[in-house]
Amino acid sequence: MSKQKQSAPGTVQMPARRAFLKAGAAAGGAIAAGAVPGLASATGNPENQAPNVADWSHYLGDGVDAHPYGMPSEHEAHVVRRNVEWLTADTQSSINFTPLHELDGIITPNGLCFERHHGGAAEVDPADYQLMINGLVDKPMIFTMDDLKRFPRVNRIYFLECAANSGMEWRGAQLNGCQFTHGMVHCVMYTGVPLKYILEEAGLKTNAKWLMPEGGDAAGMNRSVPIEKALDDCMIAFKMNGEALRREQGYPARLVVPGWEGNMWVKWIRRIEVGDEPWHAREETSKYTDLLENGKARRFTWEMDCKSVITNPSPQAPLMVKGHNIISGLAWSGRGTVERVDVTLDGGKNWRTARIDGPVLPKALTRFYFEFEWNGEGLLLQSRAIDSTGYIQPTKDELRVARGTNSIYHNNGIQTWHVQASGEVENVEVS
Numbered sequence: 360m361s362k363q364k365q366s367a368p369g370t371v372q373m374p375a376r377r378a379f380l381k382a383g384a385a386a387g388g389a390i391a392a393g394a395v396p397g398l399a400s401a402t403g404n405p406e407n408q409a410p411n412v413a414d415w416s417h418y419l420g421d422g423v424d425a426h427p428y429g430m431p432s433e434h435e436a437h438v439v440r441r442n443v444e445w446l447t448a449d450t451q452s453s454i455n456f457t458p459l460h461e462l463d464g465i466i467t468p469n470g471l472c473f474e475r476h477h478g479g480a481a482e483v484d485p486a487d488y489q490l491m492i493n494g495l496v497d498k499p500m501i502f503t504m505d506d507l508k509r510f511p512r513v514n515r516i517y518f519l520e521c522a523a524n525s526g527m528e529w530r531g532a533q534l535n536g537c538q539f540t541h542g543m544v545h546c547v548m549y550t551g552v553p554l555k556y557i558l559e560e561a562g563l564k565t566n567a568k569w570l571m572p573e574g575g576d577a578a579g580m581n582r583s584v585p586i587e588k589a590l591d592d593c594m595i596a597f598k599m600n601g602e603a604l605r606r607e608q609g610y611p612a613r614l615v616v617p618g619w620e621g622n623m624w625v626k627w628i629r630r631i632e633v634g635d636e637p638w639h640a641r642e643e644t645s646k647y648t649d650l651l652e653n654g655k656a657r658r659f660t661w662e663m664d665c666k667s668v669i670t671n672p673s674p675q676a677p678l679m680v681k682g683h684n685i686i687s688g689l690a691w692s693g694r695g696t697v698e699r700v701d702v703t704l705d706g707g708k709n710w711r712t713a714r715i716d717g718p719v720l721p722k723a724l725t726r727f728y729f730e731f732e733w734n735g736e737g738l739l740l741q742s743r744a745i746d747s748t749g750y751i752q753p754t755k756d757e758l759r760v761a762r763g764t765n766s767i768y769h770n771n772g773i774q775t776w777h778v779q780a781s782g783e784v785e786n787v788e789v790s
């Protein structure tokens with residue numbers, strides 16, 4: 360087992376894990392006299408706890424005018440997107456990460472979806488918004504928001520994963536928290552127009568083979584998309600989880616490219632050019648390619664390979680008590696559905712099948728659980744997902760044999776968490 364210390368300068372902000380553990384330990388001895396035995400002891404103020412009547416039961420609560428737009432409880436203030444300061448030079452061209460260890464089920468709340476911007480989050484007035492289609496079409500067209508909303512629309516749940524998710528882990532275990540190692544993924548229900556309908560409206564010429572969607576942000580983000588994908592399941596989305604897209608996610612409209620790497624999901628989309636060959640633009644030549652050991656680069660690696668991660672326990676979410684505990688995590692595949700997830704407690708010697716719960720949808724996050732008894736021994740936790748094509752999530756060593764160590768993108772290797780006797784959890788690798 361080896362752990363590579365964080366080599367880059369700066370610090371990662373994380374909750375005080377030791378403080379959590381202390382609070383848990385102290386509460387162990389603080390069971391109120393005469394209390395009815397429970398499964399676990401409570402922390403906090405005993406005056407508010409059974410058999411007493413809590414403070415909040417004695418007076419009227421907030422009126423319905425207090426929160427015109429509802430916000431999470433103030434006790435959940437630590438559940439936020441976080442960035443890694445040393446990762447990028449500024450915050451406009453930057454990344455923050457989804458707090459996966461605080462979430463459950465398969466849907467990411469809108470305010471917690473990770474953000475990746477190449478030129479900051481553009482502020483677009485929907486009244487001025489237009490989507491232009493030009494190039495190899497019968498009639499070049501410009502659509503307003505109102506135009507887009509008059510097409511038949513569909514609702515689909517998809518994950519979006521940045522190609523660079525887990526990219527800092529290629530050479531060894533580095534970041535302490537699944538928020539940072541795996542938090543460049545989110546999964547929401549999109550409402551929008553199948554791209555096919557919009558392209559049909561403009562009329563594709565017979566030599567139309569590629570699209571170049573382009574963003575309205577300062578970065579003017581663009582990528583070449585093959586026509587087969589565009590006509591298959593791409594969408595122009597304007598809603599996420601039922602409400603308008605958040606500005607950070609491309610308000611008022613973004614491209615949805617199910618199962619494919621996040622950089623193709625152009626936000627604030629302003630134009631789609633139709634062509635007969637790919638453009639070989641910056642984001643598909645200098646970026647988002649994988650340089651192999653032999654000097655060749657993998658290109659157009661669009662589909663996100665099957666991957667999984669244990670979100671709890673994990674470095675930001677230590678094990679608090681011995682006895683009955685729950686391992687929970689997420690699995691996904693850009694090629695279809697998650698068929699099975701295996702979990703090991705001993706670094707891969709013994710594998711057991713996890714329990715999948717909730718919807719199992721193609722190209723969406725899938726939730727798994729594994730209930731177990733913890734006797735206080737050290738554990739080496741891993742999860743391994745298998746998708747509907749039969750593809751098995753590889754180990755990080757297998758990935759390095761296949762692709763070398765020059766890569767940043769497309770690291771879908773098996774993650775290991777070392778649970779120590781104290782309950783604290785560390786990012787490690789086993790070999």
Ligand SMILES: Nc1nc2c(c(=O)[nH]1)N[C@H]1C(S)=C(S)[C@@H](COP(=O)(O)O)O[C@H]1N2
Binds near residue numbers: 609624
């Ligand atoms: N216009 C535009 N679209 C963009 C980007 C961008 O910088 N500008 N970033 C891309 C990248 S690299 C990713 S991973 C996803 C991130 O989507 P999110 O911010 O909704 O999580 O958006 C993609 N679409």
Ligand SMILES: [Mo]
Binds near residue numbers: 523
């Ligand atoms: Mo990305």
